[in-house]
Structure formats: C-alpha cells, structure tokens
Amino acid sequence: MQLTGSVIAALGFAITAAADVICFPQPSQNITLPQSILDLDTSVKLNWATTLCNQLTFPADGVETALTPLEDGIEAPEDGHIYGVELNVQEIRTLDNCIVNAKSIFSGACPGGALLTIAGPLTQFAIIAKLN
Numbered sequence: 001m002q003l004t005g006s007v008i009a010a011l012g013f014a015i016t017a018a019a020d021v022i023c024f025p026q027p028s029q030n031i032t033l034p035q036s037i038l039d040l041d042t043s044v045k046l047n048w049a050t051t052l053c054n055q056l057t058f059p060a061d062g063v064e065t066a067l068t069p070l071e072d073g074i075e076a077p078e079d080g081h082i083y084g085v086e087l088n089v090q091e092i093r094t095l096d097n098c099i100v101n102a103k104s105i106f107s108g109a110c111p112g113g114a115l116l117t118i119a120g121p122l123t124q125f126a127i128i129a130k131l132n
Helices: 002-014 042-055 095-106
Strands: 020-023 063-067 082-090 113-119 122-130
Antiparallel strands (some): 020 113
C-alpha cells in the first residue's frame, strides 16, 4: 500500500483549480504496474470502480475508502500478484458523482488511475492497487 500513502500525500498538494487530474503512478515514484493490468479493457476498471462506489455511504464531511475484494481481482502473469482498484472519495456526496468521476479517471490518459480534484475539498482518486 505504498501507493496509498503517496496518494494521500498528494491530496494536500492537489486541491487547486477545478477538475485537475494527476495520473498515478507518477514517473518519480518507484512503482510499476504490470503491462497486462494497465492494458485491461477500460470496462473492467470501471466495473471495479462502480462496484466500489455502490459500497460507499458518502458522509457529508468525511473521507471514505474502498478496495476491490481479493476474489474479484485479476492476476497479472508478469508477477503473479492480484490487482484491483482502490477508491477514495472526499466530500463526494452521491453515487452518480462517484461513478461519473471514476469514468473520468479511467476513460482518460491514466491507465493506472488518477487523483481528480473537482473544486475545493471535493476529491476522488481511483488507482490500480496490488491486492496481495
């Protein structure tokens, strides 16, 4: 979960203009994701993120995190690890917003996931994470 710490640290730096996107992993990070996982069809990543959005309660003033269950992950042949999505929302208050944001993250140029800053405290990140 090294990536989690990096993402949480980035939250403090990223709250600026509307709809900023920071892709992960960043080139300066010593984190690599197997190509087979990066190349997964976008629909797989969106399915993971949508499932996680459906599990959240969207508290009015809090942060929530959800992780793909191990049994729903996909094994990468390159390293034998199982991967899924880690989703974190801050001040996102509806399921629809969570899903729209996840689509913005995984349908763009960030196959490993991204931090999306909408405005002020409204942030959401969804990243590909090693589950085992």
